[in-house]
Amino acid sequence: MEKAPAIELKNISKSFGNKYANKNVNLTVNRGEILSILGENGSGKTTLMNMIAGIYFPDEGQIFVDGKEVVIRSPKDAFQYKIGMIHQHFKLVDVFSATENIVLGLKEKGKFNLKTAAGRVKEISDKYGFDIDPLKKIHEMSVSEKQTVEIIKVLYRGADILILDEPTAVLTPQETQKLFAVLRKMRDDNKAIIIITHKLHEVLSLSDKVAVLRKGEYIGTVETAKTNESELTEMMVGKKISLNIDRSEPKDCEERLVIKDLSCIDREGVKILDDVSFTAYSGEILGIAGIAGSGQRELLESIAGLQKVDKGEIEYNDPKTGKKENLRDKTPMQIRELGVRLSFVPEDRLGMGLVGNMDIIDNMMLRSYRKGKSMFLERKAPKDLAEKIINDLEVVTPNAKTPVRRLSGGNIQKVLVGREIAAAPTVLMAAYPVRGLDIGASYTIYNLLNKQKEKGVAVIFVGEDLDVLIELCDRILVIGSGSVTGVVDARTVTKEEIGLLMTKNKNAHEGGTQN
DSSP: OOEEEEEEEEEEEEEEEEEEEEEEEEEEEEEEEEEEEEEOOTSHHHHHHHHHSSSOOOSEEEEEETTEEOOOOOOOHHTTEEEEESSSSOOOOTTHHHHHHHHTTHHHHHHOHHHHHHHHHHHHHHHHHHOOOOTTTTTGGOHHHHHHHHHHHHHHHOOOEEEETTEEEEHEEEHHHHHHHHHHHHTTTTTTEEOOOOOOHHHHHHHHHHEETTTEEEEEEEEGGGHHHHHHHHHHSSSSSOOOOOOOOOOOOOEEEEEEEEEEEETOOEEEEEEEEEEETTTTEEEEOSSTTHHHHHHHHHHOOSSOOOEEEEEOOOOOOOOEEGGGSSHHHHHHHHTTEEEEESSSSSSSOOOOSSSSHHHHTTTOBBTTBBBHHHOOOHHHHHHHHHHTTOOOSSSSSBGGSSSSSHHHHEEEEEEEHOOSSSEEESSSTTTTOOOOHHHHHOOOHHHHHHOEEEEEEEESHHHHHHOOOOOOEEEEEEEEEEETTTTTTOOHHHHHHTTTTTTTTTTTOOO
């Protein structure tokens, strides 16, 4: 039986200034169907969905809901047509309960009754299999519970066309499976569900159809059962890309960093790292996995001298001198000069490590230029280095003299990561180096990290995608709430085992894992 179209987009275009975000997009989403929207970073996925949700208004084209042309100028208009969008960054009031957040802003007849509203929230939860306490405060909730509140919020308002933007970005594998079960129940209830994601394995396991965008244009829609990762990647980037990470076996491994009982306390007196101990070896990639905010950032910043350490040891075995150095005694500059490099890719890429008004060449010099001397000036002109990074990582820029602030977020990131790799470190800590990058650039960086490992560098890689951690790393250290909950062999561990460790309490790892 032919499914009825819920939304049809005809020749939708949207530009910002003289740049098209979407151009002549034609797309159909049916009822009783899960559609994934795939595309490289900057391909116009979120912009397109924001037009359906009323956040942006199209410059050209038509939107049809259930066969009738509609005009959606605001999220309020979208709700009139039963369209609800669940954004990647939640919009919840921490001190309110789940129910209070869900009904916030609704105009209902008569006096508001919290008990009645909580009963309705429970009905929705029971119908689709959500696990939520309607009276629990937001600040007491896990990330997956907060996401549940956001989804129930749009269902409570009557939405039967749901758009989810990167819904699994901060979930454990177990939480992801729960979410997928709920979404399948919604699909079976004849709802139309659209998911924006970059995780191909999730697209293939969840969706019925996949629509692909490339550089703002619609490439096509395929049935998930009749496609594969290679075909989807080729549609996304316009050329064949190898989706293999060439992981080599570790060789000549020596202790490079030995961390013992490391603890850090923030300004409010809360322990953000609690007795963390592990060893990083030369010639291996040590992955770090954990739910967002579990202490990954603070751990790397402690090693780099950027975070105050309250207790513990950070011992660095210098391969050049053979000496053991206590990094706790040293400044960030001294630590960098020893060859311990941190490439941290934050949400705000220009907030750490790059100066937006300076061009790419000057940003190459920035890290090492000091007192009139520069390793780049002595060994290799920064201009050549900038050109090499632009070519190797396919940085989209008019030239090396372009101010960094004029580059897209993904291209800024390539400059940031490329510069640290080019500095020939002995320890390379790469945190979220592929965040927001398209598939081609991501695999380029994975293989660059592998080359560093083969040169004898101790690579510490913090990532969000467990499939990549398992495929790229040799060992994976799992952090939960600032404590190490396990160190596992990446070649034999499963995503589910890592997911369980990510949610375990302190000392759960004792006696069962390797160092």
